[in-house]
Amino acid sequence: MVFSVAQIEAAVWIPPVTAFVISFFTSMGGVSGAFLLLPFQxxxxxxxxxxxxxxxQLFNIVAIPSGVWRYWKEGRMVWPLTWIVIFGTLxxxxxGAVVRVAWLPDPRHFKLxxxxxxxxxxxxxxxxLVKNRKRAAKEAAGPVGGGGAVRVxxxxxxxxxxxxxxxxxGAPFWGIFTLSFIVGIVGGIYGIGGGSIIAPFFVTFFRLPVYTIAGAALMGTFVTSVAGVAFYQAMAPFYPNxxxxxxxxxxxxxxxxxxxxxxxxARCQRFVPADAIKWMLAVVMLFTAxxxxxxFLGF
Known part of the structure; x- marks a missing residue:
């Protein structure tokens, strides 16, 4: 199948199968999978x-609601955190979208x-994870059982x-907001909405459990991706070439x-140890980088 805008040709089954495999694993950590789909593309x-x-970002809009709905159904959506992420990253x-089009159109620079x-x-x-093995071991003691719901x-x-x-x-309100804004710029450039890369930051900087931030990060990604797609579409006439x-x-x-x-x-996340989810995210990110x-170096 020929995709005219992307100017590529690929079998029609390749995009959905690739996205399914990536999203199954990354959604456990609150990441949509867009950050891995981009290097694939x-x-x-x-x-x-x-x-x-x-x-x-269009992929995010279509894919994310199912994961958010599952986290909400299991009572693991921290809605106040979600709203801070949305208003910060938006x-x-x-x-970030302006920066991407105006200053990073060269694929080599973008890759760097x-x-x-x-x-x-x-x-x-x-x-x-290496520095805090004891804490990671404690989190990995078992899956989320009874009492897995969040209460503000x-x-x-x-x-x-x-x-x-x-x-x-807990975490400071303005700390979350400021981090969300900065990550939003990076996410807008990279094309992953912002909420995706904020999940590892919540785990590392604010020590929030990965079981509770996944839904908020995904919802933030969804809302900012809607804005991102609309913004890119609106900018298109100004960059005809x-x-x-x-x-x-x-x-x-x-x-x-x-x-x-x-x-x-999202359905399987509570059965997977927290440290396993974190290691999966870390290894995939480092390998892709x-x-x-x-x-970039030509190897």
């Missing part, structure tokens, strides 16, 4: 124009930027706190596979 399918970022992702983002996040997550204890302009499995977790608007057919095919993968991933660096 760039390096495997040969889709390198700025519109690949918009296509990635302006950032629009700024993406490698830097993934290398930092993956390295930080891996270092945190405090939510104001100073702090957010909630209880989960007999423990209280560059492919800016998303490839709708390719994005929808990725989204259908991602929808099934995210639902099953290494590939980008190697490609």
């Amino acid at each position: 760039v390096s495997v399918l040969g889709y390198t124009s700025p519109s690949v970022s918009a296509t990635n 302006p950032g992702v629009l700024i 930027f993406a490698a830097g983002v993934l290398l930092y996040i993956g390295g930080r997550l891996a270092w945190d 204890v405090r939510f104001d302009v100073r702090r957010l706190e909630y209880s989960f499995q007999g423990e209280v977790f 560059i492919s800016v608007a998303p490839d709708w057919m390719l994005g929808l095919l990725f989204g259908v596979g991602g929808m099934a993968g995210m639902y099953l991933g 290494a590939q980008y660096v190697a490609g």
Whole structure:
């Protein structure tokens, strides 16, 4: 099948199957899978124009609702955290979209930027796991059983706190908001909505349990991706010589596979140890970053 906007040709089953496999695993960590679909599109399918970022965000719009619904049904959606993420990342992702089109249209420069983002996040997550083995072992003691629902204890302009499995977790309101804004800019450039890469930050910086932040991160990604796709589409007429608007057919095919993968991933998450989910995210990020660096250097 020929995808005219992306200017590539691929079998019709490749996008949904790829998205299903990636999303099944990444959704357990609150990541939609878009950060891995992008290198797949760039390096495997040969889709390198700025519109690949918009296509990635279109995938998020179609795929994410099934995962969020599953986390909500199991009582593990921290809604105050979700709203802070949305209001923080939304302006950032629009700024990031402008940066991507205006200053990073060259695929080699974009790959180097993406490698830097993934290398930092993956390295930080891996270092945190190695440095805190005792805490990780405690989290890995078993799957989420009874009492797995989240209950908000405090939510104001100073702090957010909630209880989960007999423990209280919290973070400063403005700390979450500021981090969300910065991550939103990076996510807008990379084409993953912002909420996706904020999940590892919540785990490493604020020590929030991965079982409770996954739904909030995915919902934040969904809302900012809607804005991102609309913004890329609106910018397209101003850049007639560059492919800016998303490839709708390719994005929808990725989204259908991602929808099934995210639902099953969210359903299975509570049976997987927290440290296993974190290691999976860290290893995949570092491996992808290494590939980008190697490609930039010409290896």
